[in-house]
Every structure is written in C-alpha cells, then in structure tokens.
Amino acid sequence: MFQRWQPEAASPTVTLVIDGKPVTARDGDTVAAAMFAAGLHHCRTTPVSGAPRAPYCMMGVCFDCLVTVDGIGNRQGCLVRVRDGMQVELQLGKRELGR
Amino acid sequence: MSAADIRDSYDVAIIGAGPAGLSAATSTANAGLSTVLFDEQAGLGGQIYRAITETPVTNKSVLGTNYWRGAELVAAFRSSGAQYVPGATVWSLTREREIGVSLRGGSQLVSARRVIICTGALERPFPIPGWTLPGVMTAGAAQILLKSSGLLPAGRTVLAGCGPLLWLIAWQYLNAGAKIAAILDTTPGENRLRALPHCVPFLFSGYFRDGLKLLRAVKREVRVIPGVTSLRATGDERVRSVAYQSGNRAEASMPVDNLLLHQGVAPNVNLAMSVGIEHRWSAEQLCWVPVLDAHGSSAVDGIAIAGDGAGIAGAAAAEWRGRLAAMAAARALGRGVAKSEETRAQRELAGCLRGRAFLDALYRPAKAFRQPSGETIVCRCEETTARQITHAVALGCPGPNQMKIFHRCGMGPCQGRLCGLTVTELIAESRGVPPQEVGYYRLRPPVKPITVGEVAALPKTDAAVYAVTRM
Amino acid sequence: MICRILMETPTVQKRDLDVAVIGGGLMGSAIAWGLAKVGQRVAVLDEGDLAFRASRGNFALVWVQSKGLGLAPYSAWTMRSSNAWTGFADTLKEETGIDVCFQRPGGFNLCLSERELENRRSLLQRIQEQPGQQRFDFEMHDHARVKQAIPQIGPEVAGASYSRYDGHCNSPRLFRALNTAMQQRGVAYLPEHRVDRIEYVAREFRLFTARGEICAPKIVLAAGLDNVRLGPMVGLDVPVRPQRGQLIVTERTAPFFNYVVQTVRQTDEGGLMFGDSQEEAGADPRVTSPVIAVLANRAVRMFPQVASLNIVRTWAALRVMTKDGFPIYEQSESCPGAFCASCHSGVTLAAAHALFLAPCIADGDLPAAQFQPFSSRRFDVPALAA
Numbered sequence: 001m002f003q004r005w006q007p008e009a010a011s012p013t014v015t016l017v018i019d020g021k022p023v024t025a026r027d028g029d030t031v032a033a034a035m036f037a038a039g040l041h042h043c044r045t046t047p048v049s050g051a052p053r054a055p056y057c058m059m060g061v062c063f064d065c066l067v068t069v070d071g072i073g074n075r076q077g078c079l080v081r082v083r084d085g086m087q088v089e090l091q092l093g094k095r096e097l098g099r
Numbered sequence: 100m101s102a103a104d105i106r107d108s109y110d111v112a113i114i115g116a117g118p119a120g121l122s123a124a125t126s127t128a129n130a131g132l133s134t135v136l137f138d139e140q141a142g143l144g145g146q147i148y149r150a151i152t153e154t155p156v157t158n159k160s161v162l163g164t165n166y167w168r169g170a171e172l173v174a175a176f177r178s179s180g181a182q183y184v185p186g187a188t189v190w191s192l193t194r195e196r197e198i199g200v201s202l203r204g205g206s207q208l209v210s211a212r213r214v215i216i217c218t219g220a221l222e223r224p225f226p227i228p229g230w231t232l233p234g235v236m237t238a239g240a241a242q243i244l245l246k247s248s249g250l251l252p253a254g255r256t257v258l259a260g261c262g263p264l265l266w267l268i269a270w271q272y273l274n275a276g277a278k279i280a281a282i283l284d285t286t287p288g289e290n291r292l293r294a295l296p297h298c299v300p301f302l303f304s305g306y307f308r309d310g311l312k313l314l315r316a317v318k319r320e321v322r323v324i325p326g327v328t329s330l331r332a333t334g335d336e337r338v339r340s341v342a343y344q345s346g347n348r349a350e351a352s353m354p355v356d357n358l359l360l361h362q363g364v365a366p367n368v369n370l371a372m373s374v375g376i377e378h379r380w381s382a383e384q385l386c387w388v389p390v391l392d393a394h395g396s397s398a399v400d401g402i403a404i405a406g407d408g409a410g411i412a413g414a415a416a417a418e419w420r421g422r423l424a425a426m427a428a429a430r431a432l433g434r435g436v437a438k439s440e441e442t443r444a445q446r447e448l449a450g451c452l453r454g455r456a457f458l459d460a461l462y463r464p465a466k467a468f469r470q471p472s473g474e475t476i477v478c479r480c481e482e483t484t485a486r487q488i489t490h491a492v493a494l495g496c497p498g499p500n501q502m503k504i505f506h507r508c509g510m511g512p513c514q515g516r517l518c519g520l521t522v523t524e525l526i527a528e529s530r531g532v533p534p535q536e537v538g539y540y541r542l543r544p545p546v547k548p549i550t551v552g553e554v555a556a557l558p559k560t561d562a563a564v565y566a567v568t569r570m
Numbered sequence: 571m572i573c574r575i576l577m578e579t580p581t582v583q584k585r586d587l588d589v590a591v592i593g594g595g596l597m598g599s600a601i602a603w604g605l606a607k608v609g610q611r612v613a614v615l616d617e618g619d620l621a622f623r624a625s626r627g628n629f630a631l632v633w634v635q636s637k638g639l640g641l642a643p644y645s646a647w648t649m650r651s652s653n654a655w656t657g658f659a660d661t662l663k664e665e666t667g668i669d670v671c672f673q674r675p676g677g678f679n680l681c682l683s684e685r686e687l688e689n690r691r692s693l694l695q696r697i698q699e700q701p702g703q704q705r706f707d708f709e710m711h712d713h714a715r716v717k718q719a720i721p722q723i724g725p726e727v728a729g730a731s732y733s734r735y736d737g738h739c740n741s742p743r744l745f746r747a748l749n750t751a752m753q754q755r756g757v758a759y760l761p762e763h764r765v766d767r768i769e770y771v772a773r774e775f776r777l778f779t780a781r782g783e784i785c786a787p788k789i790v791l792a793a794g795l796d797n798v799r800l801g802p803m804v805g806l807d808v809p810v811r812p813q814r815g816q817l818i819v820t821e822r823t824a825p826f827f828n829y830v831v832q833t834v835r836q837t838d839e840g841g842l843m844f845g846d847s848q849e850e851a852g853a854d855p856r857v858t859s860p861v862i863a864v865l866a867n868r869a870v871r872m873f874p875q876v877a878s879l880n881i882v883r884t885w886a887a888l889r890v891m892t893k894d895g896f897p898i899y900e901q902s903e904s905c906p907g908a909f910c911a912s913c914h915s916g917v918t919l920a921a922a923h924a925l926f927l928a929p930c931i932a933d934g935d936l937p938a939a940q941f942q943p944f945s946s947r948r949f950d951v952p953a954l955a956a
Contacts, residue, residue, distance in 0.1 A: 001234075001254040001356045002244060005275050009155035009249025026248060028153055033248040041337045042233040047822040047840060048482045052336050054233035056479070056517075058240035059146050060139055060547075061221050061367065063480060063512040064231075074512075074548075074821055074880060078243075081141055094824045094840045097722070098875045191859065199859065208859065494749060495759040498619020504626060504742045505749075507839075512821060512882045538619055543857050543884055551820065551844075552877030555866035563860035566847040567868065570686065 002036040010037075016086040025082045032058060032065045032077035035088070043067050043077055044091035066091040073099050100184055102202050108210040109133045109182075111428050112198055114189045114370065115217035117145020118414045119406025119421035121172040123215045126425030128181035130434045135209070136176075137187040137200055139547075143176065144169050145219055145406075146239065147414045155249035161274040162246065163267075165309070165414070172418065191544030192216075192374045196401050199544060199557075206553040213401050213428040216371050217421065220364040220407035223386070223464065224517050225260060226471040229332030230360065231479055238361035242268045251277040254356030257341055259283040259330055262363045262462040263310060269317045281322045281353065283343050285362065287465045288326050294460035304454030305415075329467060332358055362464040366408045369514055369546040372539070374399060380535040383459050384411055385469065386520060387539060393445070394427035395420055403427060411459075416451035419444050470524050477525065478518040480511020488522060492529035499523055499540050512548050515540045587611050587758075589931065590777055590784050592765050592800060593792035595625035596741075596916035597923060599748035601790055604928025606755035613784055614752070615763040615777060622855065624794050625916055627815060627887015629845045630741035630837070631830065632918045633677060635708055635733035636693060642702035643943040644896045648915070649706060651922035652735055658921035659739065665754060668747040670739045671838040677736025677830040678716065680727050680872045687729045694731055708733045720827050724874040730831075738830045740838055741917050748920070760784075765793070768803040770905040775804070790931060791910040794890045795853075805904030807946045810912050812853050812888035816861050817845040818869070820879045834869055842876060844869040848889075857884045889914040899927060899944040901936050909936070 004010045004026075012027045018035060025034035032055040035043055042052035044066050055065035058078045065077040068089040073096060077088075111127040113120045116138035128134040144151040148169025159167055176183075184202065191199030198209045222237040229235065238258060244250040251272065257280050258265055269279055294301075301307050317323075324345050331342040332355075342352035365386035368378060376397040378387040388410045395403040405424040406417035422444050426436045471477060471485040483506045491505045499515075499522045502508055508522055509515040515522075519540055527534040545554075564570075591602045594616030602614045617623075634652050638645030652674070659672035681687040691710050698705050709732045716730045717723055753759055760781075767778040768789070777784040791797045791806065801808035822840030835843050847861045862884055870877045890912050892898055897913035909931050913919055930936050 001252065002250040003253040005156060005161075005245070005249040005251050005277075026155065028155075029248050033244055033250060036244060037248065037250055046482065048480075051231065051482070052233055053231060054236070054337075056231075056236050056240060057222060058236070058243040059149075059221065061513060061516045072878060079139065079141075094822045095879065096824045097826045098878070193859075197859075494753060495616075495761045497761040500619045500623075500626070505746050507742065510819075510883065512880070514883065541620065543886070544859075545881055545884070548821065548880035548882050550877065551818070551866045551870060551879050551881055554818075554863055554881060555870045555877065557859060557863040557866075559863045559867065560860045563847070563858070563864045566849045566861055567864045568686070569848065570689070 001039065004037065014082045014084050016082050016084070016088060018088045019090055027082070029082050030078050031067060031069060031080045031082055031088055034082050035077065042090070045093055047094040050093060068099065071099055102205050102207055105135070105184060105200070105202070105207060105209060109135045110211065110432055111213045111215065112137065112209060112211035113215045113217055115145060115219055115406065116140070116143045116183070117147060117217060117219050117406055117417060118169070118172060119219070119417040120145065120215070120217035121176045122418040122421030123217060123405055123425040124181040125176045125179040126422050127428055128179035130425070130429040132429060132432060132434065134181040136181055136183050137189050137198070138185055139188045141185050143173050143183070146243070148172070149243050150247035154246050156245060156275070162271055168414070188547045188549070189370065190547045190549050192370055192402070194374060194399050201549045201553055204550065204553065206549060206557060208557065212432060214403070215395070215421070215424045215428065216402065216404045216408060217406045218367045218370055218408050220411055221367045221516055222361060223363045223365050224521050225360040225362050225468060226475055226477055226485070226521050227330040227332060227468065228475050229334065229338065231476050232332055232334050232338040233336065234334065234338035234356060235332050235358045235360065238264055238268050238359040241357070241359045242271070245271065245275070251275055252357040255280045255354055256357040256359065257281050257283060257353065257355045258359045258361070259285065259327070259341065260361040261286040261464060262361055263458065265361045266310070266313045266317055268359070269321060270313045273317065273320055279321045280355070281324060282317070283327045283330065283341070284323055284325045285327045285330070285465060285468060286325070286462060290461050290463055293463070294457050297457035297460055301454035301457035306454045306458060328465070362468055363462060364407065364411055365520060366411065367516065368408070369516065369542050371404055371408065373542040373544050373546050374402060376402065376404070378539070380533065381410070383456070383463070385463065386411070393423070395424040396427055401431070412452055412455055416448060419448035419451060423448065469521065470528050471521070477521045478508035478511065480513050481507040483508040483518070485525060488525050489529050492526055497530070498526060498538050502526065503540065509540045514542065514546060587613055587784070587786040589788040589790060590615060590775065590786035591790045591792055592777070593794060593796070594759065594761065595623060595792070595794060596628070596745060596748070596920055597794070597911055597913065598790070598792035599745065599752055600920040600923040601792055601911060601928045601931065602757045603748050603752040603755065604924035605932055606752055606757050607924070608929050608932045610932050611756065612752070613758040613760060613786070615765055615779065615784060616759065616761045617764045618762045622795055622853070622888050624887055624890050624914070625745060627817070627885050628741050628917050629817060629843060630738050630835065630917055631832065632672065632674070632737045632739060633832065634706070634735040635677060635731060636679065636697070637915070639693060639697045639700065640894060641896045641943060642700050642704070645697060646704045647922060648918060649704065649735065650926070651919050652737070654921040654925055655737070658924060662747040662751055666747050666750045668743055668750060670744045670747050672737060672739040674735070674737030675829050676732060676734040677832060678720070678730040678732050679832040680716070680723065680730045682726050682728060682868065682871055684728050690731045706733070706735060720829060722826060722873050722875060724871055726871045736830055738835050739917065744917065744920065765800060768800060770804055770908070773907065775908065788907040788931065788934065789909070791908070794912070795888060797910055797912050801910055804908035805902040806900060806908060806910045808898055808910050808912055809946065809949060810890050810892050813891035813914070814849040814851040814854065814886055815846045815889055816857050816865065816884060816886045817843055818862060818865050818881050819843050819883050819885070820876070821882050823879060831872070834872060841882070842879065853888065855886050855888055857886045893949050897944050898946050899936060899941050900946055907934065
C-alpha cells in the first residue's frame with residue numbers, strides 16, 4: 001500500500017490500463033511503481049505453485065515483478081517505464097507461446 | 100540511443116552507472132580514452148543514487164545530503180565525453196572482453212580493451228517464513244519507490260532487520276512525513292562485543308557522525324524493538340501480520356500492511372563469476388568477494404571490478420575504487436597517470452574504508468536469519484524449501500550445483516541472486532564445513548534473461564554451424 | 571546423518587561390500603541401484619560438487635530412432651532399454667515417490683532443408699539395412715504431415731523423420747530418484763571420494779581416496795571421463811574423450827506440443843530446451859556465443875513463436891565419447907572383478923544399465939553374446955575397407 005509523498009510528485013501524468021482498468025501514473029514511473037500507487041497488492045502468480053507475488057527488490061534482480069506488457073509476457077515491471085495507452089496484465093503462471 | 104549508435108569496440112567499457120561506474124567512466128573519458136557506460140536502468144545513479152536526475156523528491160532535506168552527492172558525479176560524467184547507453188542489459192562478458200549487450204529487444208557484441216565491472220550490490224536474502232508474501236519487500240525496494248516515484252508506504256509499516264540502510268530509510272520516511280509503526284531490530288546483542296575492537300577508527304569516521312544523528316532522530320519518533328531473534332510474516336494473499344520474538348519473551352505479533360526487510364547488502368557476483376573471476380568467501384561480510392589487486396584488477400587480463408561489487412564498502416569508497424580502476428586502465432592503454440593523483444586516491448579510499456570493519460561486525464546478520472529451516476522458502480523462483488535442501492545434504496549432496504539438480508534452486512530467472520548465499524550457508528552448516536569449501540553456483544551467460552530471437556541474430560561461425568548440424 | 575558419518579569415516583570394511591562403483595552420475599547410480607536390487611552390498615564413490623559430471627548436461631531424451639549406425643547390437647540395446655523404461659520409471663516411483671515423468675509420445679527430428687531431410691532419410695535407412703539390425707519402423711514426413719502433428723512449426727521446416735519409439739523424461743528428477751532409491755536400498759553414497767589409485771591384491775580391489783580406503787571384491791568404473799585414468803590401473807583400456815555439448819533453457823512456458831523433437835523439447839515444468847552441439851573442445855566446459863546463436867537460430871526457424879521467449883540459462887557439458895560413439899562394457903582380464911561402463915546416452919540407457927547390465931555385474935560375468943560387441947577390443951581391429 002503506497003501513496004504519493006506530494007501531489008506534485010504525481011505529475012506530469014500518464015494513463016495506462018492495468019488489469020483492464022485505467023490507471024493514472026506519473027511520467028517516469030515504472031510499471032511496478034504505478035501498480036503499487038494504484039493500490040494493487042500483487043502483480044503475478046508463480047508458474048510453480050500459483051502463489052501471488054509482488055515486486056520484492058525494485059532493482060531488476062528478483063524477477064518477482066513480472067507482468068505482461070502490451071501482450072508480451074514476463075516483462076520485469078520494475079524496469080519498464082509507463083507510457084500512455086500501455087496495456088498491463090498480471091502475469092498469471094507460465095508464459096504463453098506468442099504472448 | 101539506438102543499437103546503431105553503439106560502436107563495435109571501445110578503449111574502455113564500464114558496466115553499471117552507480118558511483119563507481121560514473122567515477123570510472125568520467126576518469127577514463129577525461130584521459131582521452133574512448134569510453135562507453137552501459138546501464139540497465141533508464142537513468143544514471145545506480146541504486147544508491149537512484150533517480151538522481153529525475154526524482155520527484157526535490158526537497159533535499161528529505162533524502163539527505165549524502166544522496167545529492169550523486170548529482171555532482173552525474174554532472175562530472177556528463178561533461179566528460181563518455182558515451183552513455185541507458186536501458187542496456189549486459190548479459191555476457193568473455194575473457195577476451197567481448198560484451199553481450201541487449202538494448203530494446205536486440206542484442207549485439209561489443210569489444211573493449213579494458214572492462215570495469217561496476218554492477219554493485221544487492222540486498223542480502225532475508226529468508227523468513229512468509230517473505231514471499233505480497234506486502235513484504237526489501238527496505239531498498241521501498242527506498243527506490245520513494246526516490247524514483249515519490250511513493251510513501253500507507254497503512255501499517257514495519258521495518259525489520261539490521262544495518263545502516265534500515266535507519267537511513269526510516270529517517271528519510273520521517274522527513275517525508277510517513278508513519279512507521281515499528282522497527283524490529285535484529286542486530287544480535289553479542290555483535291556489540293564483536294564490534295568493540297574496531298570502534299576507534301569508526302569513531303573518527305564520517306559514518307559515526309552521520310549515523311548517530313540518524314539513529315537519534317529515528318529513535319525519538321519510532322518504536323524500536325531491539326534484540327529480535329525470530330520473525331514470521333503471515334497472511335493470505337498478502338501479508339497481514341508479523342510475529343517476532345525478542346529476548347526471552349514469548350512470541351508477539353503486530354498487524355502489518357508493508358513489511359520492509361533489510362539485513363545488509365552483498366556483491367552482485369553473477370557477471371564477474373561468469374567470466375571466471377575468482378571469488379573468496381568473506382567470513383566478516385558473509386558473502387563472496389572477488390580476488391583483486393589494489394586497483395581492482397582481477398586475474399582475468401583487462402577486467403577490473405570497482406564499487407560494492409569489489410567488496411561492500413559504501414558509496415564514497417565506490418567512487419575512489421572507480422577512479423583507481425580507471426587509472427590502471429589508462430596506464431595499461433598508454434596514458435600517463437600522475438603518481439600524486441594515484442596516491443591521493445588511495446589515501447581517500449583508505450579514509451572511506453575507515454570504520455567499515457566496525458559496521459560489518461556490528462551489523463553482521465544473525466545465523467537464524469541466514470539459515471532458515473523447515474518449509475521456509477529458500478529459492479523464491481523455484482520455491483525450494485530449507486527442508487528440501489538439508490534433506491538433500493543428508494543424502495550426500497555436497498554442494499550448490501548438485502543441489503540445483505536435486506531441487507532446482509538457482510534455476511530460475513534470478514539465477515541464484517536471491518538464494519545463492521542461503522544455499523551455500525545451509526549446505527556448509529549441514530555438512531559442518533566452511534562456505535569456502537562448499538562453493539557457489541557455476542554461473543554462465545546470459546547473466547540476465549534475453550530472448551531467443553535476440554540470440555538467434557548474433558554472429559555465427561562456420562565451425563559453430565558445423566558443430567550443430569554436422570553439415 | 572549416515573552420509574556425513576561416512577564422509578568423515580575413513581574405511582568401510584571390506585566384508586561389508588560386494589561392489590564399489592566409482593562414479594555417482596546417471597551411469598553409476600543406475601548400476602548401483604540395479605546391483606542393490608539383486609541383493610548386492612554397494613558403495614558409490616563420487617567426486618564433489620564441481621566435477622565434469624556429464625550427467626548434468628543431458629537433454630533428457632530416451633531416444634531410439636537414429637542410434638547405432640555401424641553397430642547393430644547398439645540399436646538393439648537401445649530399443650531394449652527404451653521398451654523397459656516405463657517399468658523402470660514406475661518402479662522408481664513406487665520406491666521413492668518421485669515421478670520422473672517418462673513419456674513416449676514419439677519423436678521427430680525436424681529438418682530445415684531438403685538436404686538435411688535427405689541426409690536424415692539416408693541415415694535411418696542405412697541403420698535399418700545394416701547386417702544384424704533388429705528392424706523397427708520409422709517414417710519420413712513432409713512439411714504438411716509434420717504440421718498436422720505439430721501446428722506451430724515454421725515454413726522453413728522441410729520435413730522430419732518420426733519414430734514412435736522415442737520419448738523423454740525429467741532427468742534431474744531421474745538423478746534424484748536413482749540417488750534416493752539406491753540409498754534406500756542400502757547403497758553407501760560417498761561424495762568427495764575421488765579415487766586416486768586402485769590396487770588389485772589377492773583378488774580384491776583397494777581404492778585409495780583422500781578420505782581413506784575402500785575395499786571390495788568387485789568394482790565398476792563408471793567415472794565418465796576419469797575412466798581413462800582409472801582403467802589402466804586395473805588392466806582396462808577405456809579410450810574416451812570429452813565432446814562438448816551446449817544447450818539453451820527458456821523460462822517456464824505453457825505446454826504447447828505433445829511430441830519430442832530431437833533438438834527441441836519441453837520439460838514437464840514448462841521450460842523449453844534447445845540443443846545441441848557436438849564439439850571437440852577438449853576439457854573446456856564453457857558456453858560460447860556462436861554455438862548458442864546457432865542453437866537459438868535453428869529453434870526459431872523450427873518454431874517461430876519461440877523467438878520472444880526468454881533464455882534463463884545455458885549449459886555446456888562434456889559428453890563421455892568413445893572412439894565410435896558406442897558404449898564400452900567390459901570386464902578386465904588381468905584383474906577379474908573390475909568392470910567398466912562408459913557411454914554418452916546415460917538417460918536412454920539408464921533402464922538397461924539398471925535392469926540388464928547390473929545383474930550381470932552382480933553375477934561377475936558379462937555374457938559374450940550380449941556384451942562382446944561393446945568390448946574395447948573392437949578398437950584393436952584394423953578398419954576393414956568399406
């Protein structure tokens with residue numbers, strides 16, 4: 001659960017779609033940060049047991065922040081910058097061929 | 100920046116844009132050497148100076164003056180003429196100094212006469228029951244959310260662990276007006292005695308002055324529970340509470356929405372190990388440290404390591420290690436380096452190292468938090484448990500590479516970064532031998548995942564085609 | 571705790587052992603389990619964590635179709651092992667609870683040009699037509715027919731050979747199952763016990779290691795590349811050399827095809843594996859960019875959609891390669907009781923090693939009818955003109 005330090009810290013804004021819902025994020029946010037700011041608790045379920053996971057390290061080494069971005073699976077959400085119109089989906093289990 | 104802008108070869112290639120990388124690249128470029136700085140992130144600063152060029156937390160009193168040193172390093176780098184390639188993931192490095200780098204979905208091979216690895220450190224694993232629950236993250240991760248997105252934790256926030264970063268982030272949060280419910284301090288009581296012999300240099304170091312100020316400010320405002328000897332995060336689809344024991348008291352628990360864990364950092368060894376640089380186990384820092392000379396040069400010709408990747412010593416030391424490595428590279432490539440400059444750098448580095456031994460000893464994490472048991476997950480990627488590992492040792496599994504075959508730990512995308520230390524220590528403890536003898540995962544490229552398509556487009560030789568097709 | 575004691579305690583009394591197996595990979599473990607199953611008392615001496623360990627780098631195929639050109643008995647031995655694999659896997663599961671996921675859906679070798687396809691057809695035909703061959707059927711498919719079975723293939727796939735006798739398993743789990751099963755049956759597993767020297771005195775073998783001596787009336791050299799060094803100590807000639815193979819493993823992916831392709835398979839966990847190379851690189855177990863690039867390139871041409879998948883690791887391992895690529899199974903003449911077993915298909919042949927080879931070793935005799943073709947004496951015979 002996260003909130004912006006100051007409203008100024010939330011702009012300029014970008015609108016993306018996360019799990020089907022429009023979300024306003026700050027230009028410069030990573031997808032992972034935008035998801036936290038939007039109140040999402042988890043970003044994926046593991047391909048091993050289906051357990052829910054959320055970003056753990058925010059620096060690109062834990063691979064718990066995996067999400068599907070614009071139809072491509074297993075992208076590290078903490079390394080992808082938000083863009084207007086970006087489509088983000090939770091990474092549910094295994095990658096799919098062609099996605 | 101597109102792939103077309105990256106040349107086939109440079110005099111010096113530097114990997115990682117933290118204090119070591121920035122300083123090294125600035126120095127080699129200023130010495131007239133063609134220099135490229137590759138970094139995976141979108142902005143300069145590495146992790147300690149994360150988002151230094153674009154943080155929304157512009158009020159300097161929130162993050163503190165040490166953070167803003169990064170802006171000076173960036174300014175010097177930008178005027179040095181070195182080429183900067185952001186969003187570049189270095190996934191391989193050969194002994195012949197050929198670098199595999201992935202940029203925007205395409206990979207290419209870049210050669211350099213000298214390479215300085217500045218990939219820094221990562222947080223030590225903190226394998227407590229429930230550490231994989233959503234809502235649990237490293238203190239460093241929370242700090243990155245603050246620096247790069249101006250995000251503060253909402254709800255009940257508990258910090259747990261030990262080490263200077265814990266106090267730093269607590270202080271930064273208080274400056275920003277965030278509420279912290281408690282700090283569960285796991286610093287082992289007996290560490291104070293262990294640290295005592297090192298206290299004199301510490302008292303005369305910057306760490307003491309800065310640290311004391313921080314500690315006092317935090318302890319005034321935040322409930323600190325010292326001597327915590329066990330931790331358990333519990334919840335359902337996310338963390339709901341943290342249970343802990345301190346001293347001889349019975350287990351207590353408190354509700355939590357954000358549990359931030361930290362018990363020190365360790366070198367990010369994957370690239371260095373994959374190129375064959377020897378590492379030794381440090382009993383003081385409980386991690387693998389590369390074998391280097393005084394300039395950071397390894398036994399692999401032309402490849403050096405600077406920064407926390409050379410051994411945990413902090414941001415200031417990283418700068419000077421970066422400059423020393425740059426000097427060695429310059430000299431090797433025929434550029435003169437003033438002896439006085441070098442002497443000064445060594446003196447400054449020594450000054451930065453003063454007091455580290457005390458910090459290492461004081462904040463040495465307790466065994467209980469490095470060597471979990473039972474169903475606690477050790478390998479987050481493959482969900483291998485402590486019980487599976489100790490059971491395999493009982494069956495005779497002698498080391499981490501056999502353990503990989505037995506239970507898949509280390510086979511996931513993080514390539515052992517979050518489980519390797521735990522696996523080595525658990526095997527060492529179960530076998531009753533030192534970690535040095537147990538060893539570590541054998542690491543190979545790609546040290547970060549890259550796509551099949553990218554690799555398919557890389558250069559092939561006739562010999563390689565024949566080796567695969569026999570045609 | 572037993573193993574820790576054994577690691578530290580020097581000597582396992584000679585009267586406790588019938589056989590000492592040198593080498594704890596798939597070869598040594600399969601043989602040790604097979605020996606224990608027929609009542610032998612066994613110790614396995616293994617190296618440590620960082621040894622060459624050919625077993626780690628396998629492709630997990632249980633493969634029949636293209637084996638044995640030049641030695642018909644090898645084709646028969648392979649088929650025999652493949653046919654016994656289901657029972658072998660079931661027994662391991664009963665004994666240990668570990669499912670090694672053996673599947674025999676049939677296997678394709680995908681060809682990316684007409685020339686490759688013709689070479690393939692020719693190879694398989696020559697195998698079936700060689701003297702003494704126990705024939706089995708195979709099929710050559712054109713692109714359209716392959717596409718019916720595997721819709722995801724790319725346009726460059728010219729065709730394939732197909733055999734219903736081919737399959738695969740989960741090889742890390744196979745290794746764990748064998749290791750667990752053999753110890754459950756009382757095999758003493760001794761890691762960190764590299765054998766420095768072997769002496770044969772009074773019809774008994776003395777194995778000298780840094781951690782003490784092991785004695786046994788029978789030994790099996792299943793030490794992979796180290797058989798070259800150990801063999802002469804007991805009158806055995808084991809001319810093997812390292813042959814490097816590299817392979818690629820991707821992230822876990824949802825299952826998308828049911829067959830096995832000789833160079834592309836999907837594990838039960840979901841990762842795709844792309845193989846493999848055959849390189850004379852000496853004892854160098856490193857991966858190399860050009861070979862990995864070729865493997866990735868061929869995989870993408872076979873299955874275009876894999877281009878976007880992430881590679882999470884690569885492997886290189888050193889195959890234990892004999893002069894003609896066929897196994898060596900032999901008992902020493904000057905030191906009877908010393909056996910050697912070397913091959914590079916330790917997964918396919920695991921069933922045969924456990925169920926057919928081990929009982930012969932237990933009896934102290936490798937019947938000539940079955941094993942003479944695999945003797946190292948075949949290398950002494952000068953090659954006859956074709």
